[in-house]
Amino acid sequence: MTEFDIHAYLEQHRGKDLLRFITCGSVDDGKSTLIGRLLFDTQQVFEDQLAAVERDSRKYGTTGDAPDLALLVDGLQAEREQGITIDVAYRYFTTESRKFIIADTPGHEQYTRNMVTGAxxxxxxxxxxxxxxxxQVQTRRHSYLVHLLGIEQVLVAVNKxxxxxxxxATxxxxxxxxxxFARQLGIAHxxxxxxxxxxxxxxxxxxxxxxxxxxxxxxxxxESVPAGGGDDSRRPMRFPVQYVNRSRSDFRxxxxxxxxxxxxxxxPVVVLPSGRRSEVAEVLLHGRAVDRGVAGQSLTLTLADEIDVSRGDMLVHAEQLPRVGxxxxxxxxWMHDRPMLPGRQYDMKLAATELPATPEAIHHRIDVNTLEHQPAEQLALNEIGHCRIRTGRALxxxxxxSQPGSGAFILVDRVSNLTVGAGMIVRPVTDALTDKSENVTWHRxxxxxxxxxxxxAQRPAVLWFTGLSGAGKSTVANALEQALFxxxxxxxxxxxxxVRHGLNRDLGFTDEDRVENIRRIGEVARLMADAGLVVLSAFISPFRADRALVRELMEDGEFIEIHVDAPLEVCESRDPKGLYAKAxxxxxxxxxGIDSPYEAPEEPExxxxxxxxxxxxxxxxxxxYLKRRGILIG
Incomplete structure (x- = not known):
């Protein structure tokens, strides 16, 4: 009998890269069976496991006389009895070229939170x-979450x-x-x-x-897609402090x-949120000094200066600072039966930081079927929303x-201690109405x-022209301003x-950038209205919730929503800038209008x-109309 060389085996696998991937989709689409097939065909199943599966297949299986390979993954008794996945199941297998860790995530809507964990x-x-x-709806929801969590490589397995x-043809x-759906969502690969x-x-x-x-x-x-892992090392340095180690009196x-x-x-490093500066003296990995630490490693850092650093603080490179606010x-x-309501306080955990947090507003809820942005006063179980969060202190x-490790957080119910929400930060808030320093006041x-x-001889007003590209917003607004002059x-x-040539030239055309584009314009329009002007704003402004936020900035009667209406085919036939053809x-x-929705006004003026x-x-x-409203006098 040939002796098995365990050291040679381990050395063979040490150099392989590792790909972590998830399987997801609607219930009964065959996720567990697919994983079972991968394990079986790559000879990752031991004989006693296969014998147990054959035995359990007669009791729980759904494949007749053949072994039900899904039972290799579905380990809970409730999963076997119902033939569904409830919890996230992790499995490992390897091939000649790569190692894999699979997260088999549940398809039922009520277990969407488990899918987020696996992803x-x-x-x-x-x-x-x-x-x-x-x-199915879950196909779209899971695809949206995959995109939301920044997973760029997607395989759609049309099963059965x-x-x-x-x-x-099917x-x-x-x-x-x-x-x-992928084109609307922006999934490229x-x-x-x-x-x-x-x-x-x-x-x-x-x-x-x-x-x-x-x-x-x-x-x-x-085996062919990029395994990733190197991306985190190219990001700015972020080191959340989890523990202060005083193993001896002269060591911190x-x-x-x-x-x-x-x-x-x-x-050179900065301690946040305090802002104190120092320099890394030593980097320790498993108790030994190393020349360099990379993302994903658990390290101990010592600093050149004796400064106050506590659990929850973050050490960052002095030339690559994050936002503090x-x-x-x-x-x-949202992951709980009890809905998320603005004004309700939760505990938030971001990296090693724990602090109270309150949702201040829900900008909109996202319909995973149509990707439409809908007004919302709360988020129910499994709903996805664009929200404003305020924390109890700066972090x-x-x-x-740009940096998932310091841009993701969870919300925890303060009574039950259950995780009720998972969040991905889009941008800091600089809105003058909600982000005021105690030292900044409005001067009369x-x-x-x-x-x-x-x-x-007029009343201040903001005339907000909204409509599809090519509908004629700028043309009509320009002609109206000439008539007013x-x-x-x-x-x-x-x-x-x-405006995008100057004030908003740093913004793109993602949904989030469109929100920020309109927010800034709303603030400018508000200041111009304060100057007593009639302000004409010609923007697509596709989302109702964003236009509603601008309306809230103005006094009653000052905001006049003008829907410049033209059918899509008419706008596309005009195509003055050739944008529809490029889209x-x-x-x-x-x-x-093509791969991003336009929400027409429901009750425009x-x-x-x-x-x-x-x-x-x-x-x-x-x-x-302006004369009837008393905007123009004389």
Missing amino acids: STARAAVVLVDATRGM MDAVDHDR FEAIERDYED YRCVPVSALTGANVTRPSESMTWYDGPSVLEWL GFCGQLAGGCVAPGD DCFDARVV AFDAYH QSVDKRSRAAQK QRGHHSYLLDGDN RAGVIRNFT IVVDTAELSVDECVEELLA
Whole structure:
């Protein structure tokens, strides 16, 4: 008998990279069966395990006489009895080229919180779709969460192809449905594969029944996608302090897991939120001094200076500072039956920091089916919202997309101590209405708004033109301002493109950037209205909730929402800037009306139909309306 060399075996596997991935999708799409097939076909199942599965298959199985490979993963008795996954199950397997850790996440809606847990450390996702049912609500919800958590590599496994006679048209219809959804969501790297987890077709080997498919199998895709891991080392250095180590009287070490970047002796660091500065004296790994620590390692750092550092503080590189504040906007996934309500206080945990936090406002709720932004006063179980969070004291944080380790948090119920929400920080809040320093106050001026307006024979107002690109917002607003000027009124036109050349040139066109774009414009419009002007704002401003926030900045009657209405096909036929053509070609992403939604006003003050009316006719209607409202005097 040949002696097994355990040391050679371990050395063989030490150099392999590791890919963490999740399987997700709707209930009964076959996630556990797919994982069981991967384990079985890669010879990761011991004989006694297989014997136990064959025995349990007769009691719990759903595959007739054949072993039910899903039982290799579903370990809880309730899971076996119901044939579903409830908790996250982690499994390990290896091939010649790579090591894998799989998180099998539940498909039932009530266990969405478990899916978020499994996805939080994953680098890739396998989203299953049942070929007999097509895309379900959970398919969309899980895909949205995968995108939200920053997982860039997605495989869509269209499972149970054997149940539809390996029909190519069925697969291609589901592929088109997912392509449309992925384009709206912004998922760039995804691949659709037709599989049968039950028979193993296209899981680890090509299918003889689907010769029309010439792409990779699931395993080939898993072996080829980037494993990640190096990305965190290239991020700014973030070291949350979890423990202060005083193992002897002359030693003070700060222990924690490096959440991002690298650290080495001699690096200048800042302690946040206090702002004290020092230099790294030593980096210890497993008690031994090393030249460099990298993200993911649990380290002990010593500093050159005796300064106050406590659990919950964060050490950061002096030239790569995060934001420090007590208010930020975040996307929140709610995980509890009791809804999230603005004003209710929770405990928040971000890295090693624990502190009280209060949701101040819900900007909007996201419909995972349509990706529409909907007004919301609360978040119910499994709902996703864009919220404003205020903390009990200042803390250091980053935007999640740039630094997940210091941009993700959980909310904990203060009574039950249950985790009720998970959040990803979008940006710090600088809104003058909600983020005021105690040393900043509003100064009353000798000349007030009404005096300024009366001098101009008008009342201050913000005319908010909203509509699709090409509807005619800027054209009508420009013509209206010219008419106001000719009549001796004082006005100013804020145009979307013009503002993005200066004030908002740092913003892109993601949903979050659009929110910030409108917030800034609202503040500028409010100041101009305070000057007594008639302000004309011509912006797509696609989301109702954002327009409502601007309305709240103004006094009653000052905000006038004008829907410049034209059908999409009319706007697209005009296409004055060629933007629709680029959006259709995929050159421009997140374009309103194509792959980003437009929420038309429900009760605007006035609608002008530019498909039916000329520009002059639109202006006449608006002038008449402004006179009736008493905005224009004389």
